[in-house]
Amino acid sequence: MTKLSLQALNRATLHRQWLIERQDATALDAIEHLVGLQAQSPLAPYVGLWTRLNGFQPAELVTLLEERQAVRGSMMRATIHLMSSRDFLAFRPLIQPRLEREVFQNITYGRHRLEGLDMDAVLRAGIDRMTEGPATAVQLREHLAPLWPDREPAALAHAVRCLLPTIQTPPRGIWGKGGNPAMSTAELWLDSPVDPSPVVDDLVLRYLAAYGPASVADAQTWSGLTHLSEVFDRLDLRQYTDASSGRPLYDLPHITLPDESLEVPTRFLPEYDNLLLSHADRTRWIDTATRQRLTLQEVLTKGSLLHNGQAKALWKLTKPTKTKSVLEIAPFTNLPRKTWQSIESEAHNLLTFTTPTATHEITRIDT
Numbered sequence: 001m002t003k004l005s006l007q008a009l010n011r012a013t014l015h016r017q018w019l020i021e022r023q024d025a026t027a028l029d030a031i032e033h034l035v036g037l038q039a040q041s042p043l044a045p046y047v048g049l050w051t052r053l054n055g056f057q058p059a060e061l062v063t064l065l066e067e068r069q070a071v072r073g074s075m076m077r078a079t080i081h082l083m084s085s086r087d088f089l090a091f092r093p094l095i096q097p098r099l100e101r102e103v104f105q106n107i108t109y110g111r112h113r114l115e116g117l118d119m120d121a122v123l124r125a126g127i128d129r130m131t132e133g134p135a136t137a138v139q140l141r142e143h144l145a146p147l148w149p150d151r152e153p154a155a156l157a158h159a160v161r162c163l164l165p166t167i168q169t170p171p172r173g174i175w176g177k178g179g180n181p182a183m184s185t186a187e188l189w190l191d192s193p194v195d196p197s198p199v200v201d202d203l204v205l206r207y208l209a210a211y212g213p214a215s216v217a218d219a220q221t222w223s224g225l226t227h228l229s230e231v232f233d234r235l236d237l238r239q240y241t242d243a244s245s246g247r248p249l250y251d252l253p254h255i256t257l258p259d260e261s262l263e264v265p266t267r268f269l270p271e272y273d274n275l276l277l278s279h280a281d282r283t284r285w286i287d288t289a290t291r292q293r294l295t296l297q298e299v300l301t302k303g304s305l306l307h308n309g310q311a312k313a314l315w316k317l318t319k320p321t322k323t324k325s326v327l328e329i330a331p332f333t334n335l336p337r338k339t340w341q342s343i344e345s346e347a348h349n350l351l352t353f354t355t356p357t358a359t360h361e362i363t364r365i366d367t
Helices: 006-016 027-033 044-050 058-066 085-104 119-131 137-144 153-163 186-190 200-211 216-223 229-234 288-293 296-300 337-354
Strands: 070-074 080-084 166-169 182-185 238-242 248-251 267-269 303-307 310-321 324-331 359-364
Touching: 006 200, 027 044, 027 058, 027 070, 027 080, 027 085, 044 058, 044 267, 044 337, 058 070, 070 085, 070 186, 080 085, 085 153, 085 186, 085 200, 085 216, 119 137, 119 153, 119 182, 119 186, 137 153, 137 182, 153 166, 166 186, 182 186, 200 216, 200 229, 216 229, 267 337, 303 337, 310 337, 324 337, 337 359
Parallel strands: 324 359
Antiparallel strands: 070 080, 070 166, 166 182, 238 248, 267 303, 303 310, 310 324
């Protein structure tokens, strides 16, 4: 069985993540190829698409959201994802067990707060409110509180948000706009129910196409689902061995892996980019020394910079004035002068995309 080095895994996944060459594809194509982009930071997917696509402009994603071809809702790992509407309808029921764990085991909103509660009645009441129009969390609480006066309104609203296939409606997630998230359901917003008989095999195959080669544990980390071993066992997959750990890895049989010596460009990833969240073993992106210095939360809550396929720095964009943008780059490893020149070049491209009419400044923050 072929052994794959960390370098080989790195190049293989970068290739299918469209991070080696920007693709001539539509934003909708990219969203579906990646099986969604994590989007609890509402504007992060815009950078995630820009770093993967030739000529991407924010208006393209705005149109998808406003025309309801794409949506933002709770999906993998019970986190907000930008999905195509058809993928949300197809795969949202598969994620229901993870969302149920999020509700009933949640320390803040679940456990004893929901014991003995007629949850079906709560969900019907939530649908009644959203039928009147998209509702914020506060509006859901105000609607539910009088119906269950002995319960915590926040716990009731959280259950509605997670247990129903809710969607955060625009203007949330619209470039240049903001506001508190307002929720509707898939059936109300998309005029279609979720798939009554989803196929988990399809979800696993789509995962491998975008994130493989990968282990069962990797797929479970990405999706938040459990017991996927039986799914991998029944699929026709190519098997590899991780040369570092000896663990089995799986991939689609028709995909040829790129040369592991392939040169890769500098890329800026937004906060919570799925590339860094979709494997149980993240050593293909973040070396051991970095993992010992930084918590995963530190790496994910700011943008990450990839150089030679590895996370090398964190970045943050600020606007100290209406006419000025500052990109702060904080390396967590030594960056030679030539490397920094490559980073600066792509940093200017990022600033031109995010704030084209502002003056730009790049600041290096060494610790």
